[in-house]
Amino acid sequence: MKKQLFYILLLITTAGFAQKPAVRATIDTTNIRIGEQFQYKISVNGVANIILPKLENLKGLEVISEDKIDTIKKQLIKKYILTGFDSGAFYIPQQQIYIKNKAYLTDSLLINVATVAIDTTKQKLFPIKAIKSEPIIFDDYKNYVWWAIALLIVIALLLYFFVFKKRKEVEETKTIPALPPYEEAIEKLQLLDEKLLWQNNKVKKYYSELTEIIRSYIEQELKIPALEITTDELIKTLSDFNTSKVIVTSSETIKTLKKLLQEADLVKFAKSRPLSSEIEEDRKDAEDVVNNLKPKPIKVIEIKEEDTNVE
DSSP states (O other), X not given: OHHHHHHHHHHHHHHHHHHSOOEEEEESOSEEETTOEEEEXXXXXXXXXXXXXXXXXXXXXXXXXXXXXXXXXXEEEEEEEEEOSSOEEEEEOOOEEEETTEEEEOOOEEEEEEOOOOOTTTSOOOOOOOOOOOOOOGGGTHHHHHHHHHHHHHHHHHHIIIIIHHHHHHHHHHHSOOOOHHHHXXXXXXXXXHHTTGGGTOHHHHHHHHHHHHHHHHHHHHOOOXXXXXXXXXXXHHHHHHHTTOEEOOHHHHHHHHHHHHHHHHHHHSOOOOOHHHHHHHHHXXXXXXXXXXXXXXXXXXXXXXXXXXX
């Protein structure tokens, strides 16, 4: 009975060891020269649900490529090609492999990377070559080109607005002679009629432009600062000029002007609203004032030629 029990325990123990998967990591060489390649291989007994690692934490070594998993003689094999570019001894650390959600570790392996000895007596040394410049292409300077174009456009616009346009305005000013004060005032009155201001409920604006036309005419024709002084000051000045015969007008014209300016002041400052007939009458009075308010003509004395002869 004891002998049978011993064989049963031995069978269970052997079965337990047989079921444990074998995990191995090997390399085909332990010594390479800088830049040479070697093979790193992981093999696992053929079981299901295996997750092989992605090689990481390789200090001094680099993975060149890796193959797909092969199945050879009931073993799963994963191959990697590695190399090193620094001399020294480097370890491939333990890799963790999961089999049926259980972790297994491979052995860590040592690889020696040696430098390549150069016999300077046989191999001729060449001087260090200068850095070779790449050919110039448009992409290297395209940003500078766009900035230059933008700058030229800005300069052209500035020249146009501050030089050519100003010169054009000066030329136009020179070519168009200024109208005499009387003709200018009559023309402005006609343009004011075409605006139809008071017909569109812009009475205040209408009277502002109307009085500005009359005051501007008086200022240019009689040399009085009519645009800057009050209505009373302007009327007093004109009355004095009329008394001293400096201007050619009548007392009725000055009274008409006073009435027109006072009516305009009421509209502009007291929000008065004259009737349409009154507005039309004021427009007629404005033209009458322009027609009947003139500076006194300057007498031209003719000097006869014989009067200039000295006896």
